[in-house]
Structures are given as C-alpha cells and as structure tokens.
Amino acid sequence: MKKLFSIPLILLATLVFTSACSEDDLIHDGQELTTPEEDDGEEGYEGTEDGGNEAGGNMEGNNGRYLVLYCSRTGNTERMAQTIQSTLNCDMIVVEPETPYDDDYNAMLDRAQTELDAIEQGNYPAITTSVESFDKYDLVFIGYPIWHYHMATPMQTFLYKHADLLAGKRIALFASSGSSGIGTSERDAATLVPDAVFEESLLLTSSSLGSMATRIPEWLESLGASREEPDTPDATSLNINIIVGGQTITATMEDNGAARDFLSRLPMEVTLEDYNNGTEKIFYPDPELSLDDTPRGCAPVAGDITIYEPWGNVAIFCRDWSESNSLIKIGHIDGDGISLLQGPESVNVRFERQ
Numbered sequence: 001m002k003k004l005f006s007i008p009l010i011l012l013a014t015l016v017f018t019s020a021c022s023e024d025d026l027i028h029d030g031q032e033l034t035t036p037e038e039d040d041g042e043e044g045y046e047g048t049e050d051g052g053n054e055a056g057g058n059m060e061g062n063n064g065r066y067l068v069l070y071c072s073r074t075g076n077t078e079r080m081a082q083t084i085q086s087t088l089n090c091d092m093i094v095v096e097p098e099t100p101y102d103d104d105y106n107a108m109l110d111r112a113q114t115e116l117d118a119i120e121q122g123n124y125p126a127i128t129t130s131v132e133s134f135d136k137y138d139l140v141f142i143g144y145p146i147w148h149y150h151m152a153t154p155m156q157t158f159l160y161k162h163a164d165l166l167a168g169k170r171i172a173l174f175a176s177s178g179s180s181g182i183g184t185s186e187r188d189a190a191t192l193v194p195d196a197v198f199e200e201s202l203l204l205t206s207s208s209l210g211s212m213a214t215r216i217p218e219w220l221e222s223l224g225a226s227r228e229e230p231d232t233p234d235a236t237s238l239n240i241n242i243i244v245g246g247q248t249i250t251a252t253m254e255d256n257g258a259a260r261d262f263l264s265r266l267p268m269e270v271t272l273e274d275y276n277n278g279t280e281k282i283f284y285p286d287p288e289l290s291l292d293d294t295p296r297g298c299a300p301v302a303g304d305i306t307i308y309e310p311w312g313n314v315a316i317f318c319r320d321w322s323e324s325n326s327l328i329k330i331g332h333i334d335g336d337g338i339s340l341l342q343g344p345e346s347v348n349v350r351f352e353r354q
C-alpha cells in the first residue's frame with residue numbers, strides 16, 4: 001500500500017516536520033525525518049493539530065467479528081476509527097493514556113519523545129484501557145497517530161500488555177500522520193505482538209485524510225472485511241440457547257402459542273429469581289405471554305420451562321414438582337443443563353434463538 005513519491009514533496013514534508021519539532025528531538029531521535037521507504041510523499045502535517053478532539057468512545061456494533069481499537073489526541077485517527085466502525089458496524093474501544101494528552105503541542109512532542117525513550121528501556125506509560133478477550137473477533141483493527149515516526153505510546157502500551165491475548169490474531173494497523181510513513185510503527189507492532197498475523201496497513205496523512213471516505217472502504221474490501229451481519233437465526237426453529245454466567249445451555253421449546261410468543265421476543269436478558277427454596281427460577285415477562293392456542297396443565301420435571309397462569313410468570317423448574325392445571329409447559333432445558341440454574345441464588349441469563 002505504500003506509494004512512491006516525489007523528492008520535492010519529501011523536502012516539503014521534512015521542512016514542516018522540522019519546524020514542528022525541536023532540534024533536540026530530531027537529534028535525539030537519531031533518524032532522518034523522512035525516507036523514501038517510509039514516507040508517502042504527501043504534505044507535511046501542519047494543520048492537523050486542529051482536528052478537534054471530538055467526543056469519541058466505545059461502541060458496540062451488531063457485527064461481532066471485528067474490533068476497532070484506537071488512540072487519538074486530536075481526532076484524526078479517531079475519525080478513521082469511526083469510519084471503520086460505521087462501515088462494518090462493529091465494536092470499537094478507545095485506548096486512553098492515564099495522564100491526559102498535553103494540549104500544548106510542543107509539550108506533547110517532548111513528552112512523546114520521553115515516553116518513547118522510556119519504552120526502549122522497557123518502561124511503558126500507563127493507560128486506563130484493557131480488554132479481557134479477543135476470542136470472538138476475526139480481525140482486530142489497531143489505529144494510532146504517528147509520533148516521531150513510531151506508534152503513539154498509549155497504543156504501544158496496549159499492545160505490550162495484551163500481547164499474549166493477541167497472539168495468533170489477525171491485526172490490521174491504521175494510522176494518521178502529518179507526512180511520515182507507517183513502516184517504523186509496523187515494526188513497533190511486530191516487536192510488541194510478535195505472534196500476531198499482520199494484514200496490510202493503512203496510513204492517511206494530512207493531505208490524504210480528506211479522502212478517508214473512499215480510502216477506508218477500499219482498504220476494508222481488500223482485507224475481505226464486510227458489514228455482513230451474523231447469520232440470522234432460523235425463525236422456525238424451536239431450539240434456543242440460554243447463556244448463564246458465560247456458559248451456554250440449550251432448550252427445546254414447545255410448539256404452542258405461548259412458546260411462539262416467547263420465541264418472538266428473543267433475544268431477551270432477564271434476572272431469574274429463586275422461588276420456593278430452589279424449586280423454581282422465575283421472572284415476569286412484560287407484557288405477559290399470550291396463552292392463545294396453548295394447552296393448560298403440566299406435571300413439571302426438572303428442566304421444564306413453564307408459565308404459572310395465575311401470576312403470569314415464567315417458572316423454570318429446578319426439581320420435579322406436583323401436577324397443576326395452572327402450569328403451562330412452554331419448553332424444556334436439554335440434557336442436564338438445568339444444573340447451571342440450581343441453587344438459591346438469582347442468576348442473570350440471556351435467552352437467544354439458535
């Protein structure tokens with residue numbers, strides 16, 4: 001994805017970055033400002049400081065296959081992240097430094113250099129963001145601004161801290177810069193998460209940020225990332241999943257009116273309360289389930305999902321119980337799945353169609 005570029009533009013970018021950084025920074029950095037391998041040859045990054053730190057943040061999307069992680073001080077990388085998120089309708093998490101970014105640009109340049117030097121010594125600046133698991137994601141997008149040619153330090157810390165969890169994951173890097181290339185930061189990422197699988201990266205500079213609306217969809221397409229929603233559940237199936245404390249058990253619903261009304265409300269998250277010392281787990285659907293076309297009377301056994309008609313509550317039996325004409329069977333938890341619901345505690349569960 002790197003492009004060749006013309007020498008005059010490199011010089012221009014060099015001049016702009018030189019004027020933005022203190023001499024010490026540049027000498028200390030010990031690098032040339034731009035190299036043909038590293039620079040897009042686009043203009044310098046003057047004017048990118050007023051990107052405005054828009055209210056960004058974490059978002060949950062319907063498409064659970066992708067995650068966008070980003071850090072951004074002035075909003076450029078954030079706009080890239082938001083474009084990816086809205087194109088794919090996926091989850092997004094912002095990585096924040098524990099010490100807020102400096103508003104003053106020169107102070108930020110100095111601080112970034114100090115933090116990069118510290119990272120070289122193995123000391124990573126603190127961040128406030130962590131992720132427990134990336135298991136559900138096929139592809140993780142990681143975005144950051146280029147700081148002194150490197151990946152911005154908050155994201156370096158994030159990758160350092162999550163290297164084990166990201167091992168084996170597909171990662172697509174994206175970055176914004178004034179003019180510098182993405183190569184050095186790609187090497188940062190490969191060092192921090194050596195066992196990840198890196199896909200083609202995307203860099204937008206101050207002169208190409210404006211074409212974000214076309215560049216990002218093209219890039220996503222080249223990665224095979226699409227908005228395709230997860231499989232829609234089979235509307236005719238009577239099989240459901242019940243997720244209890246991270247574990248999934250299954251149930252088979254009856255083919256009657258009340259069970260169909262229940263199925264039509266899924267997914268549904270409820271708290272099941274204990275009733276009668278571990279006999280039942282109950283909750284009150286609101287509105288009550290329709291009882292049209294539903295036979296009454298049932299002799300419940302452990303695992304039966306019923307409705308108690310006088311109160312309108314759903315009652316899941318944790319043990320066998322006596323027959324009642326007021327009970328209506330709407331389903332049964334498969335196998336010994338009911339064991340996850342036994343005990344006197346309340347439990348939060350999610351019912352969803354398979």
Ligand SMILES: Cc1cc2nc3c(=O)[nH]c(=O)nc-3n(C[C@H](O)[C@H](O)[C@H](O)COP(=O)(O)O)c2cc1C
Nearest residue numbers: 072073074075076077145147148149177178179180
């Ligand atoms: C500390 C710091 C260092 C920077 N170093 C570079 C650099 O090496 N090369 C470059 O082209 N731009 C550099 N920039 C400019 C940013 O990469 C650019 O403005 C970027 O789009 C900012 O992204 P953000 O709005 O998401 O924070 C630097 C900016 C800062 C604050």
